[in-house]
Amino acid sequence: MNYLHRYLNNLVISLCLLFSCGVATAATDCAVTIESNDQISWNKQAIEVDKQCSEFTITLVHAGKLDKEVMGHNWVLAKEQDMSAVAKGVWMQKATDYIKEDPRIIAHTQLIGGGEQSSIVVEVNKLQEGQKYVYFCSYPEHVELMHGTLELLEEKRE
Numbered sequence: 001m002n003y004l005h006r007y008l009n010n011l012v013i014s015l016c017l018l019f020s021c022g023v024a025t026a027a028t029d030c031a032v033t034i035e036s037n038d039q040i041s042w043n044k045q046a047i048e049v050d051k052q053c054s055e056f057t058i059t060l061v062h063a064g065k066l067d068k069e070v071m072g073h074n075w076v077l078a079k080e081q082d083m084s085a086v087a088k089g090v091w092m093q094k095a096t097d098y099i100k101e102d103p104r105i106i107a108h109t110q111l112i113g114g115g116e117q118s119s120i121v122v123e124v125n126k127l128q129e130g131q132k133y134v135y136f137c138s139y140p141e142h143v144e145l146m147h148g149t150l151e152l153l154e155e156k157r158e
């Protein structure tokens, strides 16, 4: 069942990549892939979202081998000023994969382990210009090493 769900999820993502979901022009990249590993790190510390995108897809890949029980990663988005409150006490939220019910969480992927991936679509019209956003992994003790900033840009810098 889990496999089927993942398969369908991947299928949707693949179709989106093929036909570029949304109304963005071909030149606009409305998706980003972040690769994480077994060393509590990932390869992107900053994401810029083009305002021309109606939806922006974040795909978190876990290129490591360790299980999510010991080296789980997720991608959680919040406003910069909300981050510490959102991140506080997440270690107690194991039952919900370290995500607590909090309206300040704008978007989040699933918690994944080695060899897995999870995608989330961010509605770009929910993001405000000039507002700084942060993303982080909410697995206990990972936030210090796994975080980054996300900003809305009018035109993507080359």
Ligand code: ZN
Pocket (backbone or CB within 6 Å): 040, 071, 072, 073, 074, 137, 138, 139, 142, 146
């Ligand atoms: Zn993590």
